Amino acid sequence: MHPMWLSYSLLMVLGWSLAIVFDSFLVRKYEKDPFVLMWTQSCFSMLFLSIALPFISLESSWIPLFVVGGIIAYCGDLVFFLAVDRMDASVFNIAWALLAIILSAVGFMMFGESWTVLQTIAVLCILSGVVMLSYWHKHITLPAFGLLVALAILYTPVHVIMKAALEAEENMLTILFWLLLVREFFAFIFPWSLPRFRRNIAVMRTKIDLTFVWVSGFVVAVYFGGEYFGARAYEVGSISLVSVVGNIQPFLVLFLAWVLWRYIPRYASKELLDKQSIQIKILSFCVVFVGMALLVV
Numbered sequence: 001m002h003p004m005w006l007s008y009s010l011l012m013v014l015g016w017s018l019a020i021v022f023d024s025f026l027v028r029k030y031e032k033d034p035f036v037l038m039w040t041q042s043c044f045s046m047l048f049l050s051i052a053l054p055f056i057s058l059e060s061s062w063i064p065l066f067v068v069g070g071i072i073a074y075c076g077d078l079v080f081f082l083a084v085d086r087m088d089a090s091v092f093n094i095a096w097a098l099l100a101i102i103l104s105a106v107g108f109m110m111f112g113e114s115w116t117v118l119q120t121i122a123v124l125c126i127l128s129g130v131v132m133l134s135y136w137h138k139h140i141t142l143p144a145f146g147l148l149v150a151l152a153i154l155y156t157p158v159h160v161i162m163k164a165a166l167e168a169e170e171n172m173l174t175i176l177f178w179l180l181l182v183r184e185f186f187a188f189i190f191p192w193s194l195p196r197f198r199r200n201i202a203v204m205r206t207k208i209d210l211t212f213v214w215v216s217g218f219v220v221a222v223y224f225g226g227e228y229f230g231a232r233a234y235e236v237g238s239i240s241l242v243s244v245v246g247n248i249q250p251f252l253v254l255f256l257a258w259v260l261w262r263y264i265p266r267y268a269s270k271e272l273l274d275k276q277s278i279q280i281k282i283l284s285f286c287v288v289f290v291g292m293a294l295l296v297v
Contacts, residue, residue: 005237008229009245015226017252020084021260022219027084030212034081035191036200040208042187044220049181056177062165063178069161070182076154077183083147094250097129097288098152099159100243106160107240111167118294125291129284162231163239176231180224244293250285254278 023037031037060066083095101123107113158179165175191197233242 005233005242006245008233009237009242010248011229012226012233012242013246013249013252015222015224015229016246017249017256019219019223019226020249020253021256022215022222023081024084024257025260026212026215026219027081030207031204032085033197033200033204034078034085035197036204037081038077038187039191039197039201040204040212041216041220042184044217045180045184045224046188048220048224049177049184052177055173057171057174058177060165060170060174060178062161062168062170062175065161065165066175066178067182069158070179071186072154073158073179074183074186076151076158077187079147079151079154083144083151086141086144086147094129094284094288095148095151095155096243096246096249097291098149099155100240100246102152102156103159103243104240106156107238110160111163111239113238113240122291122294125287125294129286129288129291159234159239159243163234166231166235172231172235176227180227248289250281250288254281254285 026037031040104113104123162175162179166172191201230242233245
């Protein structure tokens with residue numbers, strides 16, 4: 001395994017964490033409808049993809065699977081924004097722990113990765129952390145927890161398809177471009193095709209200011225950066241190890257949320273930061289992180 005897989009994974013986490021924190025800010029201040037907010041961000045995404053198009057080879061025998069994976073991931077994005085509106089930014093990161101369990105099982109079944117007694121103990125640690133957060137944290141409900149489970153399930157296919165295509169020696173940039181293109185195309189075209197959403201988009205356009213524009217562009221840029229480094233990590237590392245490293249994301253999201261709340265409160269995400277909440281979050285995340293470390297072993 002190439003030693004750079006860890007560096008790529010950490011950069012992936014940084015990009016995704018920044019996107020989550022600032023998406024939470026956009027939901028809190030500007031727009032709660034996931035279809036409308038995703039449409040506005042897809043305008044930036046399609047612009048970035050158009051700039052990249054001349055430098056990308058589009059030929060691939062995997063295009064049908066990329067389309068399927070992109071559509072399912074788009075559904076996951078909708079659930080993501082619903083989750084952002086219903087819980088603290090750091091809390092819904094627990095979905096990545098569930099995703100790590102699923103991807104570890106997939107790595108065992110599809111990619112010849114190992115499954116040991118330690119990994120079984122790791123799964124129990126992860127589930128314990130999830131239960132701890134779900135039942136002790138006073139701001140998460142059973143329906144909200146259901147969103148976390150749905151989020152993990154819906155994001156699984158795109159990771160598996162990406163890893164399988166890389167194992168088949170498909171071009172990494174081609175894979176990434178198609179998966180992002182399908183997701184962003186549906187995010188743009190679906191709301192625009194329905195009258196109710198078109199009306200909501202028209203209302204949203206009246207609320208747009210310079211802050212919304214630069215934050216949305218920044219979110220798309222760091223998210224794309226996270227996707228790029230995630231693809232690089234999958235290219236040189238195992239699917240289970242990369243997903244394990246992804247679970248430092250709650251710690252980073254909580255830290256970024258605190259930094260914004262402390263120093264730039266106008267850009268703060270939705271995050272309860274009282275003493276009890278922080279203690280419960282850190283304790284549950286630590287239990288999950290132990291499980292993640294055992295998965296690595």
